[in-house]
Amino acid sequence: MATLTVWRFPTPTGADDALDTLMKLQRQELIKVQDGAVISWPEGARKPRTRHLGDMTGMGALGGAFWGFLLGMIFFVPLLGAAVGAAGGALGGHLAHLGIDDDFIKGVRKKVTPGTSALFVLSSDAVLDRVRSEFEGRHAELIETNLTGEEEARLREAFAEGE
Template identity: 45%
Template sequence: MTTFTAWSFDTPDGAGKALSALQSASSDGFVKIVDHAVVQWPEGAAKPDVTHGHEDRWRGTGWGAFWGLLFGSLFFAPLLGAAAGGALGALSKSLEAVGITEDQLATIRDQVTPGTSLLCAVTDEGNLDRVAERFHGLHMTLVATNLTEAESSTLHEAFG
């Protein structure tokens, strides 16, 4: 099953370290990374820096559009004000179609502030227990996922 997860970190470099751990788990066959994005918001910066991978070269444009839609609705659309209300509603509905709710968007938006970072990953075929071993020692918060309730519970237990 393909899943979307987002982890927040208390430091601007935390998501980068977690990405290395996730890629290591992928190399060892514990999870397949479909695509990922890292948001780093250094202290004092006006806005976050967003980078995303292109694990799937054939569908890279589609993933670029997905990340643009997600991060545009998180960090840039709220600045547009009430005049953009209809467009924001359409963005939210588009993201809900892929399993990301408006409440999850709000939670992610609240977690990513100056001095923090975020790792978002679309994965498949994951062994959560083995992946959790790779994340040991990293201080993070799982802020969003479209896993089933049982899978989400397992992930929360594994990652705290």
């Protein structure tokens, strides 16, 4: 079963700094990183910068389509306003079917704001106490949603990229 986690940091560079720690934990086999994205939102910027980690994760990655869809729903759809409100609702319903509910989207949107950053990670097989201890002292806030095996399969099917 995969877990989608979002680590929020109180600085625009915190997620990039934490990425090194995450990759170290993966090399120690304390977590299996399947895919991820880094969000950096400098103070004064209208929108965040996003970066997909597919090149670091390899096999099992969902690909840019998933991250573009998810990050678009969180950060960019609210900027477009009522013109896409109905479409946004339909897309949000699709994400809920995939195990990512509206409360998760709203929670991330509310907490990842200008002057902050976030590390989005799709992972499995984490040794949670060791992973959490590595993030202590970074002032990271963990937002988490678990996906059932069925939801993970639907997510992979919906966002499968050509091989």
